[in-house]
Amino acid sequence: MLSKLSLITESTPARVSFAEAMSTLASGVVVVTSRRDGRPWGSTVTAFASVSADPPTVLVSLCTNGSAGRAIAATRQFGVSILAEEQLAVALYASAPGKPKFLEAFAEPDASSATPVVAGALAHLDCDVVETVDVADHTIFFGRVRAASATDAGAPLVYHRRRYRALAADPATERSTTCLMS
Numbered sequence: 001m002l003s004k005l006s007l008i009t010e011s012t013p014a015r016v017s018f019a020e021a022m023s024t025l026a027s028g029v030v031v032v033t034s035r036r037d038g039r040p041w042g043s044t045v046t047a048f049a050s051v052s053a054d055p056p057t058v059l060v061s062l063c064t065n066g067s068a069g070r071a072i073a074a075t076r077q078f079g080v081s082i083l084a085e086e087q088l089a090v091a092l093y094a095s096a097p098g099k100p101k102f103l104e105a106f107a108e109p110d111a112s113s114a115t116p117v118v119a120g121a122l123a124h125l126d127c128d129v130v131e132t133v134d135v136a137d138h139t140i141f142f143g144r145v146r147a148a149s150a151t152d153a154g155a156p157l158v159y160h161r162r163r164y165r166a167l168a169a170d171p172a173t174e175r176s177t178t179c180l181m182s
């Protein structure tokens, strides 16, 4: 059963309720890539979404004063590497607050894309910033997708209730999956 709804005000308990509520949303995990001083840089992000298919457009919401937000505001480009379940190490590395997030150890050395690519990611998008919106302490970067690539296999890394998780392999369920609506 749901706990009693808390009005969101400046008070701490309501903010805690907000964080609790948001933690119940399961998300894929991406590394948003950019360049700092010409070197690959990455930041772990869950606030990523597809906005439009035509033209292909995505958004990421980044802390305005964070390292990734500042790098992308300067270069007007970003990449999005969608992580596979085996990529917990890069998710942890690229989310350490205040620590350097140079990505050489995790990036494809000779990627042909405009932005750094996390090696072994399920997919990668190269984006040019087309619009930014400042909201609260975050900046939403809208990116026009210039190039995209994806693997045809692999399972996603998932974040839910403040933990990294993998989807359960359940061959029985997969065999009996039905389309409920189309």
Ligand SMILES: Cc1cc2nc3c(=O)[nH]c(=O)nc-3n(C[C@H](O)[C@H](O)[C@H](O)COP(=O)(O)O)c2cc1C
Binding pocket: 029, 043, 044, 045, 046, 047, 048, 061, 062, 063, 065, 066, 067, 068, 094, 095, 096, 097, 098, 099, 101, 159
């Ligand atoms: C699972 C997870 C998801 C995150 N999602 C976001 C996000 O959507 N936007 C954001 O600005 N920071 C997000 N962060 C925090 C960043 O990864 C990073 O720690 C933060 O921007 C501080 O980096 P900095 O000290 O280099 O600026 C997330 C962290 C974790 C662990």
